[in-house]
Amino acid sequence: MTDLLTPVLSANWADDRPWRINNYERRGGYDALRKALDMQPDDVIALVKDANLRGRGGAGFPTGMKWSFVPKDNPNPKYLVVNADESEPGTCKDIPLMMASPHTLVEGIIIASHAIGVSHAFIYVRGEVLHVARRLQQAVREAYSAGYLGRNILGKGLDLELTVHSGAGAYICGEETALLDSLEGRRGQPRLRPPFPAVAGLYASPTVVNNVESIASVPSIVANGKEWFQSMGTEKSKGFTLYSLSGHVKKPGQFEAPMGITLRELIDLGGGMRDGHKLKFWTPGGSSTPLLTAEHMDMPLDYEATAAAGSMLGTKALQCFDETTSVVRSTLRFVEFYKHESCGKCTPCREGTWWLVQILMRIERGEGVEGDIEKLLDLSENIGGRSFCALADGAVATVTSAIKHFRSEFEAGYTTPAWELFPYEKSALFEAKPLAAASEHAGAQQKVGTH
Missing domain, CATH: 1.20.1440.230 (NADH-ubiquinone oxidoreductase 51kDa subunit, iron-sulphur binding domain)
Known part of the structure; x- marks a missing residue:
């Protein structure tokens, strides 16, 4: 079953300290940026649009199309905001990506900023994950030192500042307009639309808001081409993505696979349901997506099939519950x-x-x-x-x-x-220890600590 996996974003996660810039560059990191800076911005947008990269944060809106909505004649500065406020119950794909390979995201941000015409980009990261914010800040510092951020990047005339901003732990700030209000220093609450962020977003200026995985997928598309990306996935849902498998499975975790893989295949990759139990219901994209049952296990996990089943692919947070669950x-x-x-x-x-x-x-x-x-x-x-x-x-x-x-x-x-x-x-996923056994264990630990 392992041939179903397509490690691209996760290809370097098992490397020695993959978050360091020298290890990222050793695998070809920032080569896509050099290629993109030799292209015209409109050509980069067209490449992402033709590859049919769809937003990996929930709704699946075409990423290149969202970039093209930014008006070119607006005199205000343009902004790119990466939504790293991963708070959906069951969703855990962006945080491990940023922890293991933050430079994948940073490189994607620089390429996207070149395409859109941005001179200041932001990463809005969930407030509770301090370790992730520190990892991102370290990566940003390394990118500045290497000349990938700042003024006249790689001598190509691109100026870009990148700011890592930590939120205060509100789930509502995962909604793009509430995120923008929070980034401006106000209470995070959704805005009435129109106007949409592409016209009047951050500081009332044209703004693109993209999910972490969407932006992190851009360097591989630039490096390998649209045909490579389109060779994976289904007819309308192209490429690879990170599926988060959790719940009553033997080996929960992240599985990077082509769009259109089935839940049955993913559960098999995860070692199956726990012994003696069978699947009862599951969420295809976190708790905000309508739940499905075991009869949907062979449904392709893409945007079209999931919608036809009456649900949404969302963040691809596959929470699996067996027959013991109410x-x-x-x-x-x-x-x-x-x-x-x-x-x-x-x-x-x-x-x-x-x-x-x-x-x-x-x-x-x-x-x-x-x-x-x-x-x-x-x-x-x-x-x-x-x-x-x-x-x-x-x-x-x-x-x-x-x-x-x-x-x-x-x-x-x-x-x-x-x-x-x-x-x-x-x-329960974890068996609770009897009270007597727990007390005994605590007493033993105390004795060890005193000697």
């Missing part, structure tokens, strides 16, 4: 997250997610009343599509899809607590 409990935990992370700007999201939690808690306790399922669906209909951003849509997606596929479990919540139907300790 769908009611999982749905409640997901919605509790969105209630907590709602910025409060929109009434449907602020109030609606609170009510969803109250009803789901009631059903989980086995105290649901007739009509609660219909009330959940009615609330979801009045929340989704009625807010400034997609946080509310993500909150209701898990509710409506869970009811669609597992309605009987919610109906059981009218009489029986979820923990009786599905004892939570059975679905």
Whole structure:
């Protein structure tokens, strides 16, 4: 099965200190930048557009097309902002990429800045991951010292400043306009659109906001050509991508594979489901995407097939849950997250997610009343599509899809607590130690420490 993998972004992750610039250059790092700087900016945009690189942050919008939306006649400076605020539950692809090979991202930023006409770029990184911010700052310093950043880069006339900015830990700042407000020093809340960031983004100037993986994929396209990139993937979803496999699988982790690989193939690569258990449901792109069931295991994991199945590929965070898991409990935990992370700007999201939690808690306790399922669906209909951003849509997606596929479990919540139907300790990933054994272990450790 290993021939299904296509290590490009992850090719150097196992190297000795791959984050250092000399080790990155030893593998051909920054050669794509030299090639790109000999090309006209419009030719770089056309190359990325023709390769059909689609945004790897969620919606799958064509990256080259987004670059081409930036107006050339706007007198204001142009900005590139990399969205590294990876906060979606289950998503863990950008952080390991930035930790292992930050120069892949830095090189992509410089190439993209040349294409768009940017002289100041930003990396907005999640506030809690201090170690990642430090790794990025180190890489940026190395790039300045090597002449890849600053004035007259490689003697080609490109001037570029790159700033690493840490957020304050708000999930809402993963939404591009809330991210821009936060970057400007204001409270992170989504903006009303239009105008879109390409016209009036950061500091009311033309701005491109791209995901980490989208930008990091650019150097390989420049180096190897559009035909190479198009040789991987499906008809409309080209190239390679990072899939994050987690949950009740034997070997969770990152798997870089062509677009269109199936969940069954990825689970096989991950050693299969844990012994004695089988897949019950899964999320194709993190908790904000409608969940799917075992009958979708052979569906190609690309944008078109996932949409046809009634979900979204999103960030390709494949959370797998086996038959020991309560769908009611999982749905409640997901919605509790969105209630907590709602910025409060929109009434449907602020109030609606609170009510969803109250009803789901009631059903989980086995105290649901007739009509609660219909009330959940009615609330979801009045929340989704009625807010400034997609946080509310993500909150209701898990509710409506869970009811669609597992309605009987919610109906059981009218009489029986979820923990009786599905004892939570059975679905735990790690076995809890008995209290006596834990105390014994702690005592032994204490004795070791005193001698």
